[in-house]
Each structure stands twice: as structure tokens, then as C-alpha cells.
Amino acid sequence: MADVAKIIETKVEQYGKDRKALIPILQGIVAEKNYVAKCDMVEIARCLDISAADVYGTASFYSFIEDTEKGKYVIRVCRSITCEMKGKNKILKALEKELRIKLGETTHDKKFSLLETNCLGLCDVGPAMLVNNEPYTQLTPEMIPVIIREHRIKEN
Amino acid sequence: MSNTKLKKADIIFSSYSVAPYEILKLTMNKDKTEVINEILDSGLRGRGGAGFPTGLKWKFMASEQGEEKYIICNADEGEPGTFKDRKLLVEVPRKVISGMAIAAWTTNSKLGIIYLRAEYNYLIPALKKEIEVFDEYAEKFGLDFKVEIFSGAGAYVCGEETALIESMEGKRGEPRNKPPFPINSGYLGKPTLVNNVETFASVSMVCRYGSEKYKSYGTDDQHGSKLFSLSGDSPKEGVHELELGMKISDFVEEFGDGDTKAVQIGGVAGFCIPRKDFDKTIIGEGNTTGGATMIFNSTRSMYNVLHNYLEFFAEESCGQCTPCRVGTQQLLKGIEAVKAGDKPESYLDDLVKLSKTMKITSKCGLGQSVTNSFASIVKNYKEEMLY
Numbered sequence: 001m002a003d004v005a006k007i008i009e010t011k012v013e014q015y016g017k018d019r020k021a022l023i024p025i026l027q028g029i030v031a032e033k034n035y036v037a038k039c040d041m042v043e044i045a046r047c048l049d050i051s052a053a054d055v056y057g058t059a060s061f062y063s064f065i066e067d068t069e070k071g072k073y074v075i076r077v078c079r080s081i082t083c084e085m086k087g088k089n090k091i092l093k094a095l096e097k098e099l100r101i102k103l104g105e106t107t108h109d110k111k112f113s114l115l116e117t118n119c120l121g122l123c124d125v126g127p128a129m130l131v132n133n134e135p136y137t138q139l140t141p142e143m144i145p146v147i148i149r150e151h152r153i154k155e156n
Numbered sequence: 157m158s159n160t161k162l163k164k165a166d167i168i169f170s171s172y173s174v175a176p177y178e179i180l181k182l183t184m185n186k187d188k189t190e191v192i193n194e195i196l197d198s199g200l201r202g203r204g205g206a207g208f209p210t211g212l213k214w215k216f217m218a219s220e221q222g223e224e225k226y227i228i229c230n231a232d233e234g235e236p237g238t239f240k241d242r243k244l245l246v247e248v249p250r251k252v253i254s255g256m257a258i259a260a261w262t263t264n265s266k267l268g269i270i271y272l273r274a275e276y277n278y279l280i281p282a283l284k285k286e287i288e289v290f291d292e293y294a295e296k297f298g299l300d301f302k303v304e305i306f307s308g309a310g311a312y313v314c315g316e317e318t319a320l321i322e323s324m325e326g327k328r329g330e331p332r333n334k335p336p337f338p339i340n341s342g343y344l345g346k347p348t349l350v351n352n353v354e355t356f357a358s359v360s361m362v363c364r365y366g367s368e369k370y371k372s373y374g375t376d377d378q379h380g381s382k383l384f385s386l387s388g389d390s391p392k393e394g395v396h397e398l399e400l401g402m403k404i405s406d407f408v409e410e411f412g413d414g415d416t417k418a419v420q421i422g423g424v425a426g427f428c429i430p431r432k433d434f435d436k437t438i439i440g441e442g443n444t445t446g447g448a449t450m451i452f453n454s455t456r457s458m459y460n461v462l463h464n465y466l467e468f469f470a471e472e473s474c475g476q477c478t479p480c481r482v483g484t485q486q487l488l489k490g491i492e493a494v495k496a497g498d499k500p501e502s503y504l505d506d507l508v509k510l511s512k513t514m515k516i517t518s519k520c521g522l523g524q525s526v527t528n529s530f531a532s533i534v535k536n537y538k539e540e541m542l543y
Contacts, residue, residue, distance in 0.1 A: 020344070022326030023309055061328040061474070062309035064274040080236035081424070081464045082387040082450060118312060118468055119236040120275045123387035123450075124394045133277040 004029055004040045008047050019050060022058055026065045034074060034113075035066040063117060071106045071113040073151050076130045080119035083126035091127050092116070094141035098148045111152065162406040163399040165373055165381035167361050168354070172250055177293040180254045180261075183363045184297055188262045192218060195359060198367035199379035204230060204315070204352030205422065205446030206521070210359065213349065216339045217263040220347035225265035227256050227301075228343065228350045232273045232320060234312035235423035236468060237448035240383040241353035243395045245272075245279050248357060249286040253303060255356025257294065258363060259349055260301040268303040269343075271320050274310040312472035316520050317350040318342075319474065330476040331520035354383055354447075375401030375438075382447055388420075389413050389453035405434040408451070415453040418536075423448035424465045425525035428458075430536040458537035462491060462530065469526050480523025483514040487530060494541060501542055504534050 007028040015021035025044055029036045036059055045052040059065045066074070077083075077092055092114075096102060099112050106113040122128035125137035136147060173179055183191055196211025217225070229252060233241040244252055256268045272279065287303050294301055311329045313319045318332035321343050342348025351359075358380060362370045371379045378400035387393050390411045408416045419429045421439055423446055429437050439449075452461060466488040475481045490507045493499040511527035518524045534541055 019326035020324065023323065024307075027307060027309060058326065058328050062274075062311050064308075064310035079464075080468065081461060082237060084460075084464055085388065085452075085456065117275070117310070118472060119234060119238070121233060121239040121242050121273070123237050123239055123385065126387070130275065135278060 004033075004043060007032065008044060012047065017048065019048060022048060022050075022055065023062075023065075026055075026059050026062075030065055034070040034072065035068060037069075038067070041067075069106065069110070071111050073111060073131050074113045074115060076115050076117040076120070078118075078120040078122065078126065078128045079116040080123070082123040083120075083128055086126045088127045090141050091129065091139050091144065094144035095148075098145050112148070162402040162410055163373075165397045165399050167365070167370075167373070167381045168244070168251070168357050168383060168397055169248060170361075172248070173364070176250065176289060177254060177257070177297070179360050179364045180257050180293070180299075181297055183258050184261055184299065188218070191258065191262050191363070194367045195362055198362040198370045199374075200355070200358055200362055200370070201378065202352055203354035203358060203382065203447070204233075205235070205425070210351065210355055213339065213351070214259060214262060217259075217265075217347060217349045220263075220339065222347060223266075224344075224346045225263060226343045226346060226348040227259050227263070227265045227268040228317075228320070228324075228348055229256055229268065229270040229353055229356055230315065230317065230320060230350050231276065231353050232271050232308050232315040233353070234273060234275075234315050234472075235425060235446060235448050236465075237387055237420065237423045237450045238385045238446060239387075240385045240395050240447055242276060242279070244353050244357050244383070245276070245283060249283055250289075251357040251360045252353055253286060253290050253356075254363075255351075255359040256303060257290070257299060257301055258359055259351070259356070261299060263349060265349070266300055266302065268301060269324070270303065270305045271308060271314075271324065272305055273308045273314075277307060280305060280307070311474070312468075313474045313520070313522055316522065319520070320350065321348065328474070330474045331522075333519070373399045375399075377401070384447045384449050386411055386449050386451070388451040389416065389456070390451045400439070402439055403435060404429055404437045404439060407439060407449075408434055412451055413453055415455075416451055417454040417456065418452045418458065420450040420452070420461075420529065421448075422446050422528070423450075424468060424529055425521065427528050428461075428532040428536070430532075432536075458533055458540045459491070459495060462533045462541075463488070465529055466491065466526075469522070473522060477517075477519040477523065479514045479517040480519070480526075483510055483518075483523065484526060487511060487526065491534075491541060501538075504538065504541060508534055 011025045041055040042052045045055045127139045128137045192214050200210045201207040314323045314329040316331045319329040323329040338348040384396045470484040473480045473484045511530045514523050515527045
């Protein structure tokens, strides 16, 4: 289990004990736990000596900082216009079928979360998605079970 | 006399000089003011979309006093349809970092930060490697300049330079009032130069080829070459380097699939050009130069296209100012209501008026530019909005 206090400490050392360390701290926690819990936000606020509302306000502004529990692998499917034209909805359907969840949900084993996101900058090779930081391009519905299985096998 | 033929260029993606950071080294042998004047002479404009003359920005930055000054490379390209900066960072990161280093040297700045969008986190390892190479040569050349990477967290509006700075300071990415401009008071209240990835790469090419040669590309109004991110209904999707100033009809002939109905230039914040205007419109003259170009063929519903754009804007509006926060939502609801028959055709005109009000009253480019695509699509494809 990730030690949030430890992450805060490391980032404060690197960025200084002030507000500009906030986003790196949030990102550090997301990298470990895939989301930032409310109690962690209170802890961050205490360490940086700012209000917890400020921490929440900042965290909730950014789409790559989740504030509810997410799976180990967060899948973000690009919903921008060219990916949509190239069959984003079919990819989404295939993912929903393979993971047996709906868009926005997390699997029971807490392994996968399925989200949509705005332009990934992969318009020339769409439809595209990110699994955590890893891009997958020129997707077809047939590729989805293969990709998901690869991630299921990892660390099982 | 503008030449409006489509001409391909091979400047930005030309191969590296043999010795790493050779352009930087050669540039550092010159006089700092002379280098800034060279960039001013080249006519290079910011490649992010706003098109502010780069040399002028640098001149202001150079005249700022103080020890702490920052160079920021804006790699937060979030505009749907834009991916040229990704290609630059993957293929020629050295040119980008060279450009930043030249900026640092001419303006006496010591820290550079690449603001990389969260969606591009996978580029970090390779970029860090290149920064290591740079560090080695910077030391050799006696240049006191460090480059760091700041990873964004997923917000389109952070591509706006003051929102980007807010974000780096650990706040919500909400644009600031201007003035003061970042050049005077930017990151941590210090003078800050923010340029797009492509602008920095172009600077190193101006320094390599000289302003005279660089100026020979493009039109009288817009000099040099520009990267176009091309996607949509085209057999040639990808990044294309072209000289500025070509008719859309030539562009479509080269890149279309033979059935092109509309071309979106400048991303969703830009304009949608219908077929009947292909001959009249010249890319790079009086329109945005971000380079995101999407081609739609006649199988596409322009209602769906506009709906997708508006969903995007409604979600990415930062919510700070009312015209943009409420306006984007109302435009989206409005076209849905017209489509459903709950509102009459004349309601579309009201919506266009609303979008024009947003242009006048919104605080930053996001809210101000919604009307570009909204008005052009509603006006030219009214039937598709109704039925």
C-alpha cells in the first residue's frame, strides 16, 4: 500500500513546501493509487498549509486526477471528433462487453475503469485510447479482448 | 503578390546537424541583439495559434530585468485535431530544446520548463534522455540553463498561457486577466516567456538557415513553413509541413478523398469552411495558424460534428467566467432542442447571437472562439441542424 505521507514528503523536498508542489503531489498519489481520497486531500492541505477546499478545488479541476476510487488500469477512450468518426463507439461497446461494465464504472476486482476523454492527440491514428499512460491506436473491436487479457494476466 | 499554390516544405523535420546542438553553439558566437533581430526579421509568428510575432516577444523578454526569468515550452496541445507537437517531440526534440536554449541565452534566463500534457506522459522517458544530452553540451558551451518537464493533469484550457502558469503554480487552470502579460509577470510573478513547441523548433531553423532564406517560404503576410496536423476523411492523415498561404481547394485536391464536404481549419476553435468557399479561402491569411485541419466528406452529418464540438467546449470551459460557462452549455442544449423540434428554426439565429456575445464577453480564447465553428457550421449547414 502506498504511503501517502511518504509521497508528500518526497515531492515537498523536490518542489518546496508551497502551493506549486500541489499538482506533483496529487500526480504522485494518482500514480500509486490511481485516485486521491478525500482524507489524503486533507493530509496534503495540512502539509502545505492551505485549505482542504483549495486542494479539492484544484484536484477536481483536472481530468487526470481522479477523486473517486479507480481500477489499477484506467482506460481512457478518445471521444474527439475524428476518433468518433472512425468508430469510437464500437470500441467502447467492445470494451463494455469485455469488461462487463458500463462507461464510467470500475470492475469488481478493481482492475479496470472505463472512461472517455477529450482529444489524445492521436487523431491521425484513431480510434485511440490510453491504458494508464500507454497509448493504443488504430483500434478495432477485435483488438479489445486481446489488450484487456494482456492486462488481466499481468501480476495475477 | 501572394503565391497560393500548395508547396511542401522540409525544414522543421530536416535531419539534425552532425554535431549535437551545433546550431546553438554557432548562435552563441553571435551578438544576442543580433539574434533577436534575426528572428524578428524572419517574420516568424507563434505557432500555437494566436500568431504573435516571436521576435517581438523575445525582445520584450530580453529587456526585462531581474535574475529569475523562465522559458516555458507549451506542449499542452489539446485542440482536437492537433498532434504536430507530439510528432516534433518524438522526432526532433533536439530542435525544440535548441530553440528553448537560444531563447534562454538571448534573454538571460536560467530555467526552462516543458509543460507536457498528461495525455503525452509516455513521451517523458525519451525527452529526459534528450535533456541529459543537452545538459552535457550546455556545460561544454558554458550555458547556464536547465530544462525540466512539468506534467500537466488533463485540462484543455491550460494551453492558454496564463492558465498554464496558474496550473504550474498548483492552482486550478483558470486564465488570468491580461495585462499583466507573462513577459512582465508570469510564473511565480517573474518574467516568463511562453512559446509553442513548433515555435521553438522553428527558431532553431531560422538560426540554421538565416532569416532571408526562411522568409523566402510562405506568403508576404505569413512567412516560413507550418506543420499541419491532418485527420478525418483523408487518405493522407498525419503531419504535413507546408508553406503558408495555399487555397483550400488545392489543399483538398492534395489531401481529400475526392468527396470532401467541409474542411475545419484551426481545430474546433477554428473555422469550418464549406465546399463552396474552398476557392476563396487561403490558409494562413486572416485565419488561425494552429495547423489542425480536419476533412469531412459528404457522409458526415455536420450536426453530429457540431454536437461533438459543443460537448467538448462545455466540458472544457473552466467555469470561471459566466459567458463561456453558461454559453457553451446553452449552445449545446439549444441545437439539441432545435433538432428535436422543441424550438423553431429562428432559435438558431438566437444561438448564433449568443455565440457572438461570448466572443465579446469571454475572458480567454476558449469562450471567444466558440463562435468561429458554431456560426460557420450553423450558417452553412442549416438544413442539417433542423432535420
